[in-house]
Amino acid sequence: MALIDRSFREKIVVVGVTIPPETVEETEASLDELELLIDTAGADVVARVQQRRTAPDPPTYVGRGKAEELREVALATDCDTVVFDNELTPAQQYNLEKLLGRTAIDRTAVILDIFAQNAHSQEGKAQVELAQLRYRLPRLRRQAGALSQQAGGMSAAGGAARIGTRGPGETQLEVDRRRIVRRIHKLEADLRDIERHRRTQRKARRRGQLAKVVIVGYTNAGKSTLLNRLTDAGVLVEDRLFATLDATTRRLSLPGGETVLLTDTVGFIRKLPHQLVEAFRSTLDVAVDADLLVHVVDASAPDVEGNIRAVRTVLCEIGADRVPELLAFNKADLAPEAAERLREEHEGSVALSAVTGQGVDRLLATIGDRLRAMTTVLDLVIPFDRGDLLAAAHRAGEVLHEEPGEGGMHLRGRFDDATAGRFREYVVST
Ligand SMILES: Nc1nc2c(ncn2[C@@H]2O[C@H](COP(=O)(O)OP(=O)(O)OP(=O)(O)O)[C@@H](O)[C@H]2O)c(=O)[nH]1
Protein backbone atom coordinates (compact mmCIF):
# COMPACT_ATOMS: atom_id res chain seq x y z
CA MET A 1 0.00 0.00 0.00
CA ALA A 2 2.88 2.39 -0.65
CA LEU A 3 1.78 5.91 -1.52
CA ILE A 4 5.15 6.89 -2.89
CA ASP A 5 6.40 4.77 -5.75
CA ARG A 6 9.81 3.31 -4.97
CA SER A 7 10.55 1.71 -8.30
CA PHE A 8 12.13 5.08 -9.23
CA ARG A 9 12.80 8.32 -7.35
CA GLU A 10 9.60 10.33 -7.56
CA LYS A 11 9.80 14.07 -8.05
CA ILE A 12 7.86 15.89 -5.37
CA VAL A 13 6.62 19.45 -4.82
CA VAL A 14 6.02 20.33 -1.16
CA VAL A 15 3.46 22.85 0.03
CA GLY A 16 3.35 24.62 3.40
CA VAL A 17 0.63 26.97 4.57
CA THR A 18 1.27 29.25 7.54
CA ILE A 19 -1.84 29.75 9.64
CA PRO A 20 -1.39 31.94 12.73
CA PRO A 21 -0.44 31.42 15.50
CA GLU A 22 2.11 29.39 13.53
CA THR A 23 4.94 31.60 12.27
CA VAL A 24 6.60 31.49 8.85
CA GLU A 25 9.79 30.23 10.54
CA GLU A 26 7.88 27.35 12.10
CA THR A 27 6.39 26.48 8.73
CA GLU A 28 9.88 26.49 7.22
CA ALA A 29 11.25 24.25 9.98
CA SER A 30 8.33 21.92 9.44
CA LEU A 31 8.94 21.90 5.67
CA ASP A 32 12.65 21.15 6.23
CA GLU A 33 11.56 18.18 8.24
CA LEU A 34 9.02 17.14 5.60
CA GLU A 35 11.84 17.15 3.04
CA LEU A 36 13.84 14.80 5.27
CA LEU A 37 10.80 12.56 5.57
CA ILE A 38 10.39 12.50 1.79
CA ASP A 39 14.07 11.70 1.35
CA THR A 40 13.68 8.85 3.84
CA ALA A 41 10.68 7.64 1.85
CA GLY A 42 12.93 7.50 -1.21
CA ALA A 43 11.84 10.52 -3.28
CA ASP A 44 13.27 13.93 -4.25
CA VAL A 45 11.82 17.35 -3.50
CA VAL A 46 12.03 19.57 -6.60
CA ALA A 47 10.15 22.67 -5.42
CA ARG A 48 8.61 24.31 -2.38
CA VAL A 49 5.45 26.42 -2.41
CA GLN A 50 4.37 28.48 0.59
CA GLN A 51 1.39 30.60 1.52
CA ARG A 52 0.07 32.56 4.50
CA ARG A 53 -3.62 32.39 5.29
CA THR A 54 -5.86 33.09 8.24
CA ALA A 55 -7.65 29.76 7.68
CA PRO A 56 -7.54 26.91 5.16
CA ASP A 57 -9.60 27.47 2.01
CA PRO A 58 -12.22 24.69 2.33
CA PRO A 59 -12.12 23.33 -1.26
CA THR A 60 -8.35 23.08 -1.80
CA TYR A 61 -6.68 24.19 1.45
CA VAL A 62 -4.58 26.80 -0.38
CA GLY A 63 -6.47 29.67 -2.02
CA ARG A 64 -7.68 29.51 -5.59
CA GLY A 65 -4.84 31.63 -6.99
CA LYS A 66 -2.23 29.60 -5.12
CA ALA A 67 -3.74 26.37 -6.38
CA GLU A 68 -3.33 27.68 -9.95
CA GLU A 69 0.28 28.59 -9.21
CA LEU A 70 0.80 25.14 -7.76
CA ARG A 71 -0.52 23.60 -10.95
CA GLU A 72 1.99 25.59 -12.98
CA VAL A 73 4.87 24.61 -10.69
CA ALA A 74 3.80 20.98 -10.96
CA LEU A 75 3.78 21.22 -14.76
CA ALA A 76 7.08 23.10 -14.95
CA THR A 77 8.88 20.64 -12.68
CA ASP A 78 7.08 17.62 -14.13
CA CYS A 79 6.57 16.33 -10.60
CA ASP A 80 4.84 13.05 -9.78
CA THR A 81 3.28 13.97 -6.47
CA VAL A 82 2.39 17.07 -4.46
CA VAL A 83 2.79 16.75 -0.70
CA PHE A 84 1.05 19.12 1.71
CA ASP A 85 2.63 19.70 5.09
CA ASN A 86 -0.82 20.42 6.50
CA GLU A 87 -3.40 17.70 6.94
CA LEU A 88 -5.84 17.57 4.01
CA THR A 89 -9.45 16.53 4.33
CA PRO A 90 -10.50 13.72 1.97
CA ALA A 91 -12.47 16.25 -0.12
CA GLN A 92 -9.50 18.62 -0.41
CA GLN A 93 -7.31 15.76 -1.47
CA TYR A 94 -9.81 14.78 -4.15
CA ASN A 95 -10.22 18.34 -5.44
CA LEU A 96 -6.49 18.95 -5.54
CA GLU A 97 -5.80 15.77 -7.47
CA LYS A 98 -8.42 16.72 -10.01
CA LEU A 99 -7.01 20.21 -10.38
CA LEU A 100 -3.34 19.22 -10.43
CA GLY A 101 -3.69 16.05 -12.43
CA ARG A 102 -1.33 14.18 -10.09
CA THR A 103 -1.35 12.53 -6.69
CA ALA A 104 -1.82 14.91 -3.78
CA ILE A 105 -1.05 13.58 -0.31
CA ASP A 106 -0.24 15.07 3.07
CA ARG A 107 2.48 14.72 5.68
CA THR A 108 0.52 12.05 7.51
CA ALA A 109 0.53 9.84 4.42
CA VAL A 110 4.31 10.20 4.06
CA ILE A 111 4.92 9.27 7.69
CA LEU A 112 2.56 6.29 7.42
CA ASP A 113 4.47 5.24 4.32
CA ILE A 114 7.83 5.30 6.12
CA PHE A 115 6.43 3.43 9.08
CA ALA A 116 5.05 0.79 6.73
CA GLN A 117 8.47 0.43 5.15
CA ASN A 118 10.22 0.08 8.52
CA ALA A 119 7.83 -2.22 10.37
CA HIS A 120 9.35 -5.67 10.92
CA SER A 121 7.77 -7.24 13.98
CA GLN A 122 4.29 -8.72 13.92
CA GLU A 123 3.08 -6.04 16.29
CA GLY A 124 4.74 -3.18 14.41
CA LYS A 125 3.20 -4.34 11.14
CA ALA A 126 -0.25 -4.65 12.68
CA GLN A 127 0.00 -1.21 14.27
CA VAL A 128 1.08 0.45 11.03
CA GLU A 129 -1.59 -1.30 8.98
CA LEU A 130 -4.22 -0.23 11.48
CA ALA A 131 -3.10 3.40 11.28
CA GLN A 132 -3.06 3.23 7.48
CA LEU A 133 -6.56 1.78 7.27
CA ARG A 134 -7.95 4.37 9.65
CA TYR A 135 -6.39 7.01 7.43
CA ARG A 136 -7.76 5.41 4.27
CA LEU A 137 -11.31 4.68 5.37
CA PRO A 138 -12.70 8.23 5.08
CA ARG A 139 -10.79 8.69 1.81
CA LEU A 140 -12.41 5.78 0.01
CA ARG A 141 -15.00 7.97 -1.72
CA ARG A 142 -12.31 9.40 -3.93
CA GLN A 143 -11.26 6.05 -5.33
CA ALA A 144 -14.83 4.85 -5.67
CA GLY A 145 -15.62 8.07 -7.50
CA ALA A 146 -12.99 7.26 -10.04
CA LEU A 147 -14.49 3.80 -10.41
CA SER A 148 -18.03 4.99 -10.96
CA GLN A 149 -16.80 7.48 -13.52
CA GLN A 150 -15.20 4.69 -15.47
CA ALA A 151 -18.24 2.48 -15.18
CA GLY A 152 -20.73 5.21 -15.97
CA GLY A 153 -18.89 6.51 -19.01
CA MET A 154 -19.68 9.97 -20.38
CA SER A 155 -22.86 10.62 -18.44
CA ALA A 156 -21.22 10.25 -15.03
CA ALA A 157 -18.13 12.24 -15.91
CA GLY A 158 -19.22 15.40 -14.07
CA GLY A 159 -17.95 15.35 -10.49
CA ALA A 160 -21.30 16.33 -8.96
CA ALA A 161 -23.14 13.49 -10.67
CA ARG A 162 -21.52 11.00 -8.27
CA ILE A 163 -23.45 12.31 -5.32
CA GLY A 164 -26.73 10.55 -4.83
CA THR A 165 -26.26 8.04 -7.64
CA ARG A 166 -26.26 4.38 -6.86
CA GLY A 167 -23.89 3.33 -9.60
CA PRO A 168 -21.76 0.21 -9.62
CA GLY A 169 -18.97 2.26 -8.04
CA GLU A 170 -20.96 2.87 -4.91
CA THR A 171 -21.73 -0.77 -4.46
CA GLN A 172 -18.04 -1.43 -4.82
CA LEU A 173 -17.43 1.36 -2.29
CA GLU A 174 -19.67 -0.36 0.23
CA VAL A 175 -17.87 -3.63 -0.32
CA ASP A 176 -14.48 -1.97 0.12
CA ARG A 177 -15.61 -0.11 3.18
CA ARG A 178 -16.95 -3.23 4.85
CA ARG A 179 -13.78 -5.12 4.03
CA ILE A 180 -11.65 -2.38 5.60
CA VAL A 181 -13.83 -2.13 8.71
CA ARG A 182 -13.59 -5.92 9.16
CA ARG A 183 -9.84 -5.79 8.78
CA ILE A 184 -9.62 -2.93 11.31
CA HIS A 185 -11.56 -5.01 13.85
CA LYS A 186 -9.34 -8.01 13.23
CA LEU A 187 -6.18 -5.94 13.72
CA GLU A 188 -7.55 -4.36 16.88
CA ALA A 189 -8.28 -7.82 18.28
CA ASP A 190 -4.82 -9.10 17.32
CA LEU A 191 -3.17 -6.11 18.96
CA ARG A 192 -5.20 -6.64 22.12
CA ASP A 193 -3.91 -10.23 22.27
CA ILE A 194 -0.31 -9.13 21.83
CA GLU A 195 -0.83 -6.49 24.50
CA ARG A 196 -2.33 -9.01 26.93
CA HIS A 197 0.61 -11.32 26.40
CA ARG A 198 3.05 -8.49 27.01
CA ARG A 199 1.29 -7.44 30.20
CA THR A 200 1.78 -10.93 31.60
CA GLN A 201 5.47 -10.76 30.71
CA ARG A 202 5.77 -7.32 32.23
CA LYS A 203 4.14 -8.49 35.44
CA ALA A 204 6.62 -11.31 35.72
CA ARG A 205 9.42 -8.82 35.27
CA ARG A 206 7.95 -6.40 37.76
CA ARG A 207 8.43 -8.99 40.46
CA GLY A 208 12.07 -8.10 40.29
CA GLN A 209 11.09 -4.52 41.00
CA LEU A 210 13.77 -3.05 38.80
CA ALA A 211 13.45 0.64 38.04
CA LYS A 212 12.30 1.33 34.51
CA VAL A 213 14.31 3.84 32.53
CA VAL A 214 12.93 4.61 29.08
CA ILE A 215 14.80 6.37 26.29
CA VAL A 216 12.57 8.77 24.38
CA GLY A 217 13.34 11.50 21.89
CA TYR A 218 13.12 12.92 18.45
CA THR A 219 13.62 10.54 15.54
CA ASN A 220 17.30 10.10 14.59
CA ALA A 221 18.51 11.66 17.88
CA GLY A 222 20.63 8.59 18.69
CA LYS A 223 18.35 6.67 21.04
CA SER A 224 19.22 3.22 19.68
CA THR A 225 22.92 4.10 19.50
CA LEU A 226 22.75 4.95 23.20
CA LEU A 227 20.99 1.70 24.11
CA ASN A 228 23.63 -0.22 22.14
CA ARG A 229 26.46 1.70 23.79
CA LEU A 230 25.11 0.99 27.28
CA THR A 231 24.02 -2.61 26.73
CA ASP A 232 24.67 -5.34 24.20
CA ALA A 233 21.25 -4.82 22.63
CA GLY A 234 22.43 -4.77 19.02
CA VAL A 235 19.48 -2.66 17.90
CA LEU A 236 19.50 -1.42 14.31
CA VAL A 237 21.00 2.06 14.01
CA GLU A 238 20.52 4.04 10.83
CA ASP A 239 20.91 7.61 9.66
CA ARG A 240 17.28 7.78 8.65
CA LEU A 241 13.98 8.63 10.29
CA PHE A 242 11.97 6.06 12.21
CA ALA A 243 14.54 3.27 12.04
CA THR A 244 13.13 1.93 15.30
CA LEU A 245 9.46 1.06 15.65
CA ASP A 246 9.58 -1.61 18.35
CA ALA A 247 10.56 -1.15 21.96
CA THR A 248 13.66 -3.10 23.04
CA THR A 249 14.45 -3.63 26.73
CA ARG A 250 17.78 -4.60 28.30
CA ARG A 251 19.18 -4.77 31.80
CA LEU A 252 21.69 -2.11 32.70
CA SER A 253 23.97 -1.93 35.74
CA LEU A 254 24.53 1.53 37.14
CA PRO A 255 27.80 2.60 38.76
CA GLY A 256 26.08 2.56 42.19
CA GLY A 257 25.46 -1.16 41.76
CA GLU A 258 21.72 -0.96 41.03
CA THR A 259 20.30 -2.75 38.03
CA VAL A 260 17.63 -1.03 35.96
CA LEU A 261 15.66 -1.92 32.85
CA LEU A 262 16.53 0.33 29.91
CA THR A 263 14.12 0.56 26.97
CA ASP A 264 14.60 2.08 23.52
CA THR A 265 11.45 3.39 21.83
CA VAL A 266 10.05 4.73 18.57
CA GLY A 267 11.11 8.31 17.78
CA PHE A 268 8.81 11.31 17.69
CA ILE A 269 8.46 14.16 15.23
CA ARG A 270 6.47 17.37 14.74
CA LYS A 271 2.81 16.73 13.91
CA LEU A 272 3.05 13.00 14.52
CA PRO A 273 -0.17 11.64 12.97
CA HIS A 274 -2.76 10.92 15.61
CA GLN A 275 -3.65 7.66 13.81
CA LEU A 276 -0.10 6.50 14.57
CA VAL A 277 -0.14 7.68 18.17
CA GLU A 278 -3.39 5.77 18.62
CA ALA A 279 -2.18 2.63 16.89
CA PHE A 280 1.16 2.68 18.76
CA ARG A 281 -0.43 3.37 22.11
CA SER A 282 0.51 0.02 23.62
CA THR A 283 4.13 0.44 22.48
CA LEU A 284 4.19 4.00 23.78
CA ASP A 285 2.80 2.88 27.13
CA VAL A 286 6.30 1.89 28.24
CA ALA A 287 6.99 5.62 28.54
CA VAL A 288 3.90 6.14 30.67
CA ASP A 289 5.00 3.30 32.98
CA ALA A 290 8.57 4.55 33.31
CA ASP A 291 10.25 5.70 36.50
CA LEU A 292 12.51 7.99 34.52
CA LEU A 293 12.59 9.18 30.91
CA VAL A 294 15.98 9.79 29.34
CA HIS A 295 15.06 12.34 26.68
CA VAL A 296 17.81 12.07 24.05
CA VAL A 297 18.27 15.26 22.02
CA ASP A 298 20.45 15.70 18.92
CA ALA A 299 22.51 18.75 19.95
CA SER A 300 23.67 19.21 16.36
CA ALA A 301 20.12 19.64 14.97
CA PRO A 302 19.08 23.02 13.54
CA ASP A 303 16.10 23.63 15.82
CA VAL A 304 16.93 21.85 19.07
CA GLU A 305 14.35 23.62 21.23
CA GLY A 306 11.64 22.98 18.62
CA ASN A 307 12.55 19.29 18.66
CA ILE A 308 12.37 19.17 22.45
CA ARG A 309 8.93 20.81 22.33
CA ALA A 310 7.71 18.36 19.69
CA VAL A 311 8.75 15.39 21.87
CA ARG A 312 7.11 16.87 24.95
CA THR A 313 3.91 17.46 22.99
CA VAL A 314 3.70 13.76 22.13
CA LEU A 315 4.61 12.75 25.70
CA CYS A 316 1.74 14.93 26.87
CA GLU A 317 -0.61 13.37 24.33
CA ILE A 318 0.12 9.85 25.57
CA GLY A 319 -0.03 10.87 29.24
CA ALA A 320 3.68 10.49 30.02
CA ASP A 321 4.25 14.15 30.82
CA ARG A 322 4.27 13.47 34.55
CA VAL A 323 7.16 11.02 34.42
CA PRO A 324 10.44 12.69 35.48
CA GLU A 325 12.65 13.56 32.52
CA LEU A 326 16.42 13.70 32.19
CA LEU A 327 17.60 15.67 29.14
CA ALA A 328 20.61 14.08 27.41
CA PHE A 329 22.20 16.26 24.73
CA ASN A 330 23.71 13.75 22.33
CA LYS A 331 26.14 14.01 19.39
CA ALA A 332 28.45 16.20 21.46
CA ASP A 333 31.28 14.96 19.21
CA LEU A 334 29.58 16.65 16.22
CA ALA A 335 28.55 19.85 17.97
CA PRO A 336 30.63 20.24 21.14
CA GLU A 337 29.81 23.90 21.68
CA ALA A 338 26.08 23.55 21.16
CA ALA A 339 25.97 20.51 23.47
CA GLU A 340 27.82 22.37 26.21
CA ARG A 341 25.66 25.48 25.88
CA LEU A 342 22.46 23.40 25.99
CA ARG A 343 23.69 21.53 29.02
CA GLU A 344 24.26 24.82 30.82
CA GLU A 345 20.88 26.20 29.77
CA HIS A 346 18.95 23.16 30.97
CA GLU A 347 19.46 22.49 34.63
CA GLY A 348 20.21 18.92 35.54
CA SER A 349 20.87 17.85 31.95
CA VAL A 350 23.92 16.04 30.58
CA ALA A 351 25.91 16.26 27.33
CA LEU A 352 27.32 13.13 25.72
CA SER A 353 28.21 11.27 22.58
CA ALA A 354 26.70 7.85 22.20
CA VAL A 355 29.24 7.18 19.44
CA THR A 356 32.51 8.13 21.18
CA GLY A 357 31.25 7.39 24.69
CA GLN A 358 32.23 10.78 26.10
CA GLY A 359 29.86 11.88 28.85
CA VAL A 360 28.29 8.43 29.14
CA ASP A 361 29.64 7.87 32.67
CA ARG A 362 28.13 11.19 33.72
CA LEU A 363 24.79 10.11 32.24
CA LEU A 364 24.84 6.81 34.14
CA ALA A 365 25.75 8.52 37.41
CA THR A 366 22.96 11.05 36.87
CA ILE A 367 20.41 8.31 36.15
CA GLY A 368 21.43 6.67 39.43
CA ASP A 369 21.16 9.96 41.34
CA ARG A 370 17.78 10.78 39.88
CA LEU A 371 16.38 7.34 40.67
CA ARG A 372 17.73 7.41 44.20
CA ALA A 373 16.23 10.85 44.77
CA MET A 374 12.85 9.37 43.92
CA THR A 375 13.09 6.63 46.50
CA THR A 376 13.06 6.76 50.27
CA VAL A 377 15.56 5.06 52.53
CA LEU A 378 13.82 3.53 55.54
CA ASP A 379 15.05 1.80 58.69
CA LEU A 380 12.61 -0.90 59.65
CA VAL A 381 12.22 -3.42 62.42
CA ILE A 382 10.14 -6.33 61.18
CA PRO A 383 8.88 -8.85 63.76
CA PHE A 384 10.36 -12.31 63.29
CA ASP A 385 6.92 -13.85 62.82
CA ARG A 386 6.28 -11.61 59.82
CA GLY A 387 8.25 -13.54 57.24
CA ASP A 388 5.72 -12.37 54.65
CA LEU A 389 6.68 -8.72 55.25
CA LEU A 390 10.36 -9.51 55.20
CA ALA A 391 9.92 -11.24 51.87
CA ALA A 392 7.86 -8.30 50.60
CA ALA A 393 10.61 -5.86 51.58
CA HIS A 394 13.12 -7.85 49.55
CA ARG A 395 10.79 -8.11 46.62
CA ALA A 396 9.54 -4.53 46.50
CA GLY A 397 12.59 -2.62 47.62
CA GLU A 398 16.32 -2.73 47.60
CA VAL A 399 17.61 -4.03 50.91
CA LEU A 400 20.86 -2.29 51.78
CA HIS A 401 21.53 -3.93 55.13
CA GLU A 402 19.84 -6.37 57.49
CA GLU A 403 20.61 -8.08 60.76
CA PRO A 404 18.56 -9.75 63.47
CA GLY A 405 18.17 -7.61 66.59
CA GLU A 406 15.81 -6.62 69.33
CA GLY A 407 12.17 -6.96 68.34
CA GLY A 408 12.86 -8.54 64.98
CA MET A 409 14.88 -8.12 61.82
CA HIS A 410 16.55 -4.70 61.61
CA LEU A 411 16.58 -3.71 58.02
CA ARG A 412 17.62 -0.67 56.04
CA GLY A 413 16.25 -0.45 52.53
CA ARG A 414 15.29 1.78 49.66
CA PHE A 415 11.63 1.88 48.68
CA ASP A 416 9.51 3.81 46.27
CA ASP A 417 6.79 6.03 47.72
CA ALA A 418 3.98 3.56 47.14
CA THR A 419 5.76 0.65 48.86
CA ALA A 420 7.09 2.82 51.65
CA GLY A 421 3.50 3.31 52.85
CA ARG A 422 3.06 -0.43 53.47
CA PHE A 423 5.93 -0.50 55.96
CA ARG A 424 4.99 2.68 57.78
CA GLU A 425 4.17 1.04 61.11
CA TYR A 426 7.55 -0.75 61.21
CA VAL A 427 9.68 2.33 60.58
CA VAL A 428 12.06 3.19 63.42
CA SER A 429 13.70 6.22 61.83
CA THR A 430 14.12 7.69 58.36
N1 LIG B 1 28.30 11.78 15.42
C1 LIG B 1 27.39 11.14 16.13
N2 LIG B 1 26.42 10.45 15.51
C2 LIG B 1 25.52 9.79 16.27
C3 LIG B 1 25.54 9.83 17.69
N3 LIG B 1 24.52 9.09 18.14
C4 LIG B 1 23.87 8.61 17.06
N4 LIG B 1 24.47 9.04 15.92
C5 LIG B 1 24.06 8.75 14.53
O1 LIG B 1 22.76 9.25 14.34
C6 LIG B 1 22.01 8.40 13.47
C7 LIG B 1 20.74 7.94 14.14
O2 LIG B 1 21.05 7.10 15.22
P1 LIG B 1 19.98 6.11 15.85
O3 LIG B 1 20.57 5.55 17.10
O4 LIG B 1 19.46 5.18 14.83
O5 LIG B 1 18.85 7.18 16.24
P2 LIG B 1 17.42 6.88 16.85
O6 LIG B 1 17.11 8.01 17.77
O7 LIG B 1 17.34 5.51 17.41
O8 LIG B 1 16.54 7.03 15.53
P3 LIG B 1 15.09 6.39 15.15
O9 LIG B 1 15.00 5.03 15.72
O10 LIG B 1 15.10 6.40 13.68
O11 LIG B 1 14.08 7.34 15.73
C8 LIG B 1 22.96 7.24 13.12
O12 LIG B 1 23.58 7.54 11.90
C9 LIG B 1 23.95 7.26 14.27
O13 LIG B 1 25.20 6.74 13.89
C10 LIG B 1 26.60 10.59 18.32
O14 LIG B 1 26.72 10.68 19.54
N5 LIG B 1 27.46 11.21 17.50
Ligand SMILES: [Mg+2]
Ligand atom coordinates in the same frame (compact mmCIF):
# COMPACT_ATOMS: atom_id res chain seq x y z
MG1 LIG C 1 16.20 3.99 16.93
